[in-house]
Amino acid sequence: MIGAMSLLDSHSQALAEFDRTVHLVKADQWDNSTPCTEWTVRDLVNHLVSEQLWVPHLLGGATLAEVGDRYDGDVLGDDPVRVWEESSRAAREAWTAEGATERTVHLSFGDADASLYGWQMVIDLAVHAWDLAMGIGAPQPIEDDLAEEIIRVAGPIIEAAQAPGILAPPVAVPATASAPDRLVALCGREPR
Secondary structure (H helix, E strand, O other): OOOHHHHHHHHHHHHHHHHHHHOOOOHHHOOOEOOOOOOEHHHHHHHHHHHHHHHHHHHOOOOHHHHOOOOOOOOOOOOHHHHHHHHHHHHHHHHHOOOHHHOEEEEOOEEEEHHHHHHHHHHHHHHHHHHHHHHHOOOOOOOHHHHHHHHHHHHHHHHHHHOOOOOOOOOOOOOOOOHHHHHHHHOOOOOO
């Protein structure tokens, strides 16, 4: 199991950072571009909501085939913030269920420890909180302690995702860069 002792705390913090940032999106900012060049603010939030919707199914033992395509396309509807709140609450409940981090989940690359899946979610929540903040002109949302924990525990997960091109190659930053800047640079983003 990868870092299970700190996974739930890290997940809680990353979820809260993304949540705070979603609540900063103004009505006229949903079409803004983000550092994820293929995604607008709405697209990025849709991606994170879709991920949250999958969590209860995967932690409950469902396969990808069983979930199917029900979360493909736009899952935000007319009230993206409300849909985010509901999906993230359900995902958090699934993560905090007894034994959730010790389960096996069925992922696109095969069966894996739920703790690996959890760290993937933490990375996505934190780094996409930064992407979202940059897209709406909000302050950088990632707290130093979370960034340090992600780099320490999940750095190998990030590096493994770069080999097949899931993540962009890392961007060079000075050794003196803040932990959040080092994290987003590790994930192929130019810190701002």
